[in-house]
Amino acid sequence: MEASFDCVVIGSGNAGSCAALSAAETGCDKVLIVDICPPEWAGGNSYFTAGAFRTVHSGLQDLLPIVNNVSAEQVASIDMDKYTCEDFQGDIMRLGDGKPDPDLAGAVADASRDTITWLADSVGLPFMLSFHRQAYAVGGRQRFWGGMVLCTEDGGKGLIAAHQRALAKGKVDVWFNCRAVEITMENGAVSGLIVEKDGHKMSLRTPAVVLAAGGFEANPLLRAEHLGGEWERAIVRGTPYNQGGGFALAAALGARQTGDWAGCHSTCWDADAPTDAGQRDLTNQFTKSGYPLGIMVNTAGKRFVDEGEDYRNYTYAKFGRAILMQPEGHIFQIYDQKVIGSLRQEEYGDGIVRKIFADSIEELADKLVDSGLKSKQEFVETVRQFNDAVRNYQAEHPDATWNPAIKDGMSTQSSEKQLALPKTNWALTIDKAPLMAVKVACGVTFTFGGLAIDPETAGVLSEKTSTVIPGLFCAGEMVGLFHKNYPGGSGLMAGAVFGRRAGRAAAALKY
Numbered sequence: 001m002e003a004s005f006d007c008v009v010i011g012s013g014n015a016g017s018c019a020a021l022s023a024a025e026t027g028c029d030k031v032l033i034v035d036i037c038p039p040e041w042a043g044g045n046s047y048f049t050a051g052a053f054r055t056v057h058s059g060l061q062d063l064l065p066i067v068n069n070v071s072a073e074q075v076a077s078i079d080m081d082k083y084t085c086e087d088f089q090g091d092i093m094r095l096g097d098g099k100p101d102p103d104l105a106g107a108v109a110d111a112s113r114d115t116i117t118w119l120a121d122s123v124g125l126p127f128m129l130s131f132h133r134q135a136y137a138v139g140g141r142q143r144f145w146g147g148m149v150l151c152t153e154d155g156g157k158g159l160i161a162a163h164q165r166a167l168a169k170g171k172v173d174v175w176f177n178c179r180a181v182e183i184t185m186e187n188g189a190v191s192g193l194i195v196e197k198d199g200h201k202m203s204l205r206t207p208a209v210v211l212a213a214g215g216f217e218a219n220p221l222l223r224a225e226h227l228g229g230e231w232e233r234a235i236v237r238g239t240p241y242n243q244g245g246g247f248a249l250a251a252a253l254g255a256r257q258t259g260d261w262a263g264c265h266s267t268c269w270d271a272d273a274p275t276d277a278g279q280r281d282l283t284n285q286f287t288k289s290g291y292p293l294g295i296m297v298n299t300a301g302k303r304f305v306d307e308g309e310d311y312r313n314y315t316y317a318k319f320g321r322a323i324l325m326q327p328e329g330h331i332f333q334i335y336d337q338k339v340i341g342s343l344r345q346e347e348y349g350d351g352i353v354r355k356i357f358a359d360s361i362e363e364l365a366d367k368l369v370d371s372g373l374k375s376k377q378e379f380v381e382t383v384r385q386f387n388d389a390v391r392n393y394q395a396e397h398p399d400a401t402w403n404p405a406i407k408d409g410m411s412t413q414s415s416e417k418q419l420a421l422p423k424t425n426w427a428l429t430i431d432k433a434p435l436m437a438v439k440v441a442c443g444v445t446f447t448f449g450g451l452a453i454d455p456e457t458a459g460v461l462s463e464k465t466s467t468v469i470p471g472l473f474c475a476g477e478m479v480g481l482f483h484k485n486y487p488g489g490s491g492l493m494a495g496a497v498f499g500r501r502a503g504r505a506a507a508a509l510k511y
């Protein structure tokens with residue numbers, strides 16, 4: 001059986017949906033998305049997101065026309081710094097130790113604001129200001145922090161629901177239970193795709209294939225091969241279907257690989273969460289991103305990162321690795337009553353996570369033994385030293401005020417006492433009972449290794465010729481963009497930018 005399409009997209013996540021919608025709106029009459037997953041897993045990792053989109057903007061007034069949750073009265077009490085193209089590109093480059101391709105990073109930053117307008121107006125994504133995740137109420141004002149301000153209503157669930165509405169409206173076909181098996185070529189250009197649908201092989205004719213099939217994060221063998229053996233025990237945060245199949249298809253055509261194949265995005269994740277796939281009702285709620293407000297201690301009773309090194313958006317994607325490298329691969333986050341009310345309800349609310357409470361550090365240490373703490377003594381000493389260091393700092397800086405919405409400089413380092421491992425910002429004593437601990441492991445989000453593309457068209461480059469392989473495009477996690485670390489909200493944005501460009505370039509093949 002053979003069917004013809006103007007463009008076939010592999011993957012029904014954010015990048016694939018953007019590619020398909022863009023192809024349909026710029027001239028492709030017959031567009032198909034194929035996805036290996038059953039319909040109830042539609043949307044890939046994108047479904048599991050918080051729907052956070054990082055974008056360049058010139059301040060609150062720039063974004064008000066596209067968000068649906070700011071009343072006229074609220075406007076006067078919101079503080080939001082602008083975020084420039086240089087800021088966005090600079091953040092990708094800075095967090096990647098200068099290794100990302102500056103042209104790719106620049107393309108994402110440069111197109112981000114226009115892409116948000118397209119997503120809002122043409123796709124119909126419901127955008128909101130992310131008060132609950134990206135702002136703190138301080139002195140009666142809502143102050144946004146960390147360069148990221150937008151999210152979709154109802155997070156990834158709302159994102160994928162909106163994409164699906166737009167796909168139906170744009171008459172894009174979506175075939176689930178359909179694995180892409182081989183991309184065929186004729187005269188040096190893409191000519192079709194062989195798929196296995198409900199167990200049957202089919203040949204599809206198409207001049208354009210967009211690879212948007214996610215990374216290899218859900219494949220423990222590939223994780224071990226590329227990231228290292230310990231990554232077999234990382235918990236999968238999202239879809240179980242991102243097994244790296246897209247890379248095998250691309251390799252068969254001689255596509256160039258680039259990016260950080262030994263790197264991935266991974267973060268603090270509920271140690272009690274299911275291990276091999278995310279859970280579609282709770283999605284991102286297993287994230288435990290409150291650490292800038294407290295401390296993290298391993299099972300040996302020691303801190304292992306500077307929890308206040310930078311805004312959470314710039315540290316959370318690398319701290320998963322740090323946790324995985326600790327003994328047993330899990331740790332404890334510790335908070336006291338001064339900050340518990342500032343933790344994200346969606347992540348730390350009642351019934352969301354197992355909370356361990358105690359009235360003193362000693363009692364907490366006793367209770368944590370049941371959850372894997374090996375050294376009570378070391379744990380108590382760590383917290384004691386931490387509290388002493390904070391008190392010394394506060395005594396030396398009596399005017400310092402704690403403010404989680406800015407880098408407040410409230411640290412553990414004073415002339416009197418310095419910790420070998422500082423907490424650089426937001427350091428408060430941990431002493432107001434009841435104290436709370438939650439057990440946290442490493443959740444792997446997506447892998448950074450990917451394909452090399454032309455930033456203008458998202459056309460995949462050939463390893464042999466360094467030119468694009470005609471008819472082959474790539475977007476989303478499969479693009480080798482990030483290295484080592486990642487500014488929060490960049491994944492969805494990069495997927496939208498290159499997905500949109502891929503769709504447009506696929507449509508241009510018709511003419």
Ligand SMILES: Cc1cc2nc3c(=O)[nH]c(=O)nc-3n(C[C@H](O)[C@H](O)[C@H](O)COP(=O)(O)OP(=O)(O)OC[C@H]3O[C@@H](n4cnc5c(N)ncnc54)[C@H](O)[C@@H]3O)c2cc1C
Binds near residue numbers: 034045047180
């Ligand atoms: C819990 C969680 C929270 C996150 N939060 C955010 C956030 O708020 N903001 C942000 O920017 N990023 C976030 N991310 C990262 C974000 O999910 C990714 O950057 C982005 O969604 C990737 O989109 P994609 O379309 O490339 O891949 P996906 O959305 O994963 O889609 C890939 C699709 O390809 C399909 N597929 C795989 N192999 C094949 C094959 N051989 N044949 C056919 N189909 C195949 C899969 O089934 C899947 O549906 C988060 C990720 C997770 C897991």
